[in-house]
Amino acid sequence: MNQDDLANIAAQTKQSDNRYDHVIKVCVAAGCLSANADQVKTQLESELKQRGLETCCKVKGVGCMGLCAAGPLVSADANEKMFQAVTPADASAVIDSVIDNKPAPAAIVMDSQLDFFTCQKKVVLENSGEIDPERIEDYIAADGYEALFHVITKLKPLGVIEQVTKSGLRGRGGAGFPTGLKWTTVYKAGAAQKYVICNADEGDPGAFMDRSVLESDPHRVLEGMAIAGYAVGANKGFIYCRAEYPLAVKRLRIAIRQAESNGLLGMNIGDTHFDFKIEIRLGAGAFVCGEETALIASIEGGRGTPRPRPPFPAQQGLWNAPTLINNVETFANIPPIIRRGGDWYASIGTDKSKGTKVFALAGRVKNTGLIEVPMGITLRDIIFKLGGGIPEGRKFKAVQSGGPSGGCVPEQFLDIPVDYDSLASVGSIMGSGGMIVMDETSCMVDVAKFFMDFCMTESCGKCVPCRVGTTQMHNILERISEGQAGTKDLELLQRLTSMVKAASLCGLGQTAPNPTLTTLRYFMDEYRAHIEEGRCPAGICHPVKAEAEVGV
Amino acid sequence: MLPTAKTVSPPSEDKRWKIVDGMMRRHGHEPHALIEVLHTVQETFGFLTDDALKYVAVSLRVPYSKVYGVATFYHFFTMKPPGKHTCVVCTGTACHIKGATMLLNAVQETARIKQGETTKDGNLSLLTARCLGSCGLAPAVVFDGQVAGKITTESIKKRIRTFLDQEELESETLSVEEHK
Numbered sequence: 001m002n003q004d005d006l007a008n009i010a011a012q013t014k015q016s017d018n019r020y021d022h023v024i025k026v027c028v029a030a031g032c033l034s035a036n037a038d039q040v041k042t043q044l045e046s047e048l049k050q051r052g053l054e055t056c057c058k059v060k061g062v063g064c065m066g067l068c069a070a071g072p073l074v075s076a077d078a079n080e081k082m083f084q085a086v087t088p089a090d091a092s093a094v095i096d097s098v099i100d101n102k103p104a105p106a107a108i109v110m111d112s113q114l115d116f117f118t119c120q121k122k123v124v125l126e127n128s129g130e131i132d133p134e135r136i137e138d139y140i141a142a143d144g145y146e147a148l149f150h151v152i153t154k155l156k157p158l159g160v161i162e163q164v165t166k167s168g169l170r171g172r173g174g175a176g177f178p179t180g181l182k183w184t185t186v187y188k189a190g191a192a193q194k195y196v197i198c199n200a201d202e203g204d205p206g207a208f209m210d211r212s213v214l215e216s217d218p219h220r221v222l223e224g225m226a227i228a229g230y231a232v233g234a235n236k237g238f239i240y241c242r243a244e245y246p247l248a249v250k251r252l253r254i255a256i257r258q259a260e261s262n263g264l265l266g267m268n269i270g271d272t273h274f275d276f277k278i279e280i281r282l283g284a285g286a287f288v289c290g291e292e293t294a295l296i297a298s299i300e301g302g303r304g305t306p307r308p309r310p311p312f313p314a315q316q317g318l319w320n321a322p323t324l325i326n327n328v329e330t331f332a333n334i335p336p337i338i339r340r341g342g343d344w345y346a347s348i349g350t351d352k353s354k355g356t357k358v359f360a361l362a363g364r365v366k367n368t369g370l371i372e373v374p375m376g377i378t379l380r381d382i383i384f385k386l387g388g389g390i391p392e393g394r395k396f397k398a399v400q401s402g403g404p405s406g407g408c409v410p411e412q413f414l415d416i417p418v419d420y421d422s423l424a425s426v427g428s429i430m431g432s433g434g435m436i437v438m439d440e441t442s443c444m445v446d447v448a449k450f451f452m453d454f455c456m457t458e459s460c461g462k463c464v465p466c467r468v469g470t471t472q473m474h475n476i477l478e479r480i481s482e483g484q485a486g487t488k489d490l491e492l493l494q495r496l497t498s499m500v501k502a503a504s505l506c507g508l509g510q511t512a513p514n515p516t517l518t519t520l521r522y523f524m525d526e527y528r529a530h531i532e533e534g535r536c537p538a539g540i541c542h543p544v545k546a547e548a549e550v551g552v
Numbered sequence: 553m554l555p556t557a558k559t560v561s562p563p564s565e566d567k568r569w570k571i572v573d574g575m576m577r578r579h580g581h582e583p584h585a586l587i588e589v590l591h592t593v594q595e596t597f598g599f600l601t602d603d604a605l606k607y608v609a610v611s612l613r614v615p616y617s618k619v620y621g622v623a624t625f626y627h628f629f630t631m632k633p634p635g636k637h638t639c640v641v642c643t644g645t646a647c648h649i650k651g652a653t654m655l656l657n658a659v660q661e662t663a664r665i666k667q668g669e670t671t672k673d674g675n676l677s678l679l680t681a682r683c684l685g686s687c688g689l690a691p692a693v694v695f696d697g698q699v700a701g702k703i704t705t706e707s708i709k710k711r712i713r714t715f716l717d718q719e720e721l722e723s724e725t726l727s728v729e730e731h732k
Contacts, residue, residue: 030685030686030699031686031688031689031701033699034686034689034692034698034699034700034701035689035701067688068686068687068688068689069688069689071688071689202685203682203683204683205643205644205645205646205648205682205683206644206645206646206683206687207683207685207687208683208685208686208687208688211685243591243628244628244681244682244683244684244685245685281587281588282587282588282591283626283628284587284590284591284626284627284628284629285626285627285628285629285682286625286626286627287682298587299584300584301583301584301585301586301587301614301622302586302618302622303621303622303625304625304626360687360688362645362646362687362688362690363645363646363649363650363687363690364649364650368646368687368688368689368690369688370688400645403645434645434687436645436646436649436687438649442649447649450645450648451645454682458682460625
């Protein structure tokens with residue numbers, strides 16, 4: 001395939017789509033599918049056929065539209081009309097509304113002008129909810145693979161890296177390492193064989209951005225990886241994906257097959273000398289494999305245990321070859337950066353955190369789902385404007401970002417801008433983008449215990465501070481929640497947190513104390529209530545002292 | 553094909569081993585294909601047996617100790633046969649906040665098994681997941697591979713009872729037929 005073929009496919013696809021007066025899009029990402037979106041789609045199709053309207057209206061399965069809580073979602077005609085919680089029985093009402101402009105039942109009408117939709121800025125998710133993730137033609141029609149062709153025919157590797165560096169993009173896996181710098185290191189590493197790895201082992205509980213990107217727009221990730229391969233001089237890529245995401249894996253497999261048969265992956269891409277192959281490797285449920293050296297050990301077929309760095313994977317990674325590891329969202333940012341230029345990307349966001357970030361908004365918030373916002377937006381805007389606030393008139397207590405490695409941010413910091421440095425300054429991290437909102441029904445000691453339990457179970461056991469430290473901290477937190485702890489335990493807990501942070505081998509242990517540290521810092525009164533009064537303010541834990549008082 | 557791979561034959565006559573053999577062949581019997589192959593074994597047979605681990609070890613020329621180490625390191629692999637039905641309660645953060653523990657307790661009460669266990673009649677396995685990535689639908693539960701969202705203690709109890717009752721009903725009808 002060459003650039004003309006690509007343009008032809010794009011033109012043909014657009015032309016055949018334009019034949020229809022209306023297009024009804026049904027979300028077929030995992031969230032809506034579990035609410036029977038596939039049946040809704042089938043029913044819409046058969047209803048249209050029955051009415052003889054299948055030539056003027058098309059039904060299309062598309063990726064995630066974001067507002068997962070209101071699924072299954074259906075939208076029509078450039079998202080002017082949107083429907084929520086659609087059942088197969090609503091199919092005819094949807095068609096009446098789209099084609100004959102009849103008002104649909106209020107229960108299924110969704111306001112497409114909600115802040116949730118209008119306040120977003122979509123770069124990574126620009127195709128999510130728009131294209132059919134299982135059709136490469138759809139992706140090509142949305143300027144897909146244009147960036148790859150531009151790169152391999154017009155740019156030198158250093159020219160690509162220059163754009164990425166200019167964009168100011170930082171690793172979206174959580175740590176925020178400058179992507180351009182990482183690419184330069186791998187580029188400079190002298191070796192005949194290099195690899196590109198896409199980290200799709202989204203193990204953070206409460207995060208589902210990568211899953212959604214892979215399910216909604218898999219080709220974007222493949223294109224980003226191929227561009228990276230060209231830039232750093234690698235001809236082979238691996239996607240390390242969670243086995244718990246069967247739909248994402250299925251769509252990735254389809255996408256790879258389509259790209260290969262169209263000559264967009266494999267040998268001599270675009271009739272040039274550039275070869276790039278991508279293989280999928282399945283994770284097997286180990287959180288620690290999100291750490292890059294553990295991930296490499298896992299691809300090599302072993303137990304996923306990390307090793308000390310340096311040497312960094314950029315110098316010695318997979319099978320000791322220089323390896324570029326980036327997260328799904330990082331790769332998904334690459335095609336638009338190349339298409340529109342690094343300067344354009346750098347114009348979005350804040351001084352030190354450029355571009356947009358996808359967040360998975362969940363927990364005690366009205367609009368749970370996926371959002372993409374420019375860096376620098378405040379937490380308050382995310383939770384109260386896009387998220388629609390706390391349901392049932394309850395009071396906001398904290399927002400947890402960054403999963404087990406992040407912290408709980410209390411109300412007083414709701415107006416800080418969301419960027420890597422501001423979040424770090426209040427003890428949390430950007431993380432991969434999970435954002436869990438908690439209200440007064442959540443007990444912060446219980447939350448700290450929950451994350452510590454997670455880290456304790458997921459610790460690979462290689463280094464002592466993490467293996468033993470997380471267990472000890474969990475024991476103390478358990479004692480506190482049971483009302484069996486004293487003030488001395490609090491001091492011990494504080495000491496342990498700094499020890500585990502300083503002495504652990506990898507990121508898992510080094511960040512494991514974060515949820516505990518932030519809750520100790522901002523919610524000490526809750527800890528004291530458990531210890532001194534034997535009372536859980538949220539009523540989640542059952543400290544024994546409290547039960548004695550009530551006379552149970 | 554490598555000569556070492558040809559010398560070992562599968563642990564049983566079961567035709568499904570061909571699927572596993574095919575997977576190993578596709579990876580050229582390379583030791584680094586271990587996890588991929590274990591995935592195939594579990595997908596094919598439902599769980600990993602000792603025989604399977606030994607067969608994979610010899611075929612890929614990986615020490616059995618390493619194969620066992622890998623199989624037990626990763627949570628996704630199980631060496632226990634799953635029940636006829638499975639119920640996986642998500643215990644991710646969003647689900648935890650929205651009461652996953654109560655759901656877990658409800659199942660434990662109704663089916664009288666703890667997490668990770670299977671009922672005595674092999675009817676139902678109760679498992680937990682770290683996060684299904686269905687946080688928008690929290691709390692979420694997977695019944696027999698199908699994700700269901702916004703579960704309440706009532707709805708999960710009801711669903712669990714159908715799994716259990718169904719089996720009892722089936723055994724009852726069987727015994728009636730036997731009487732005839």
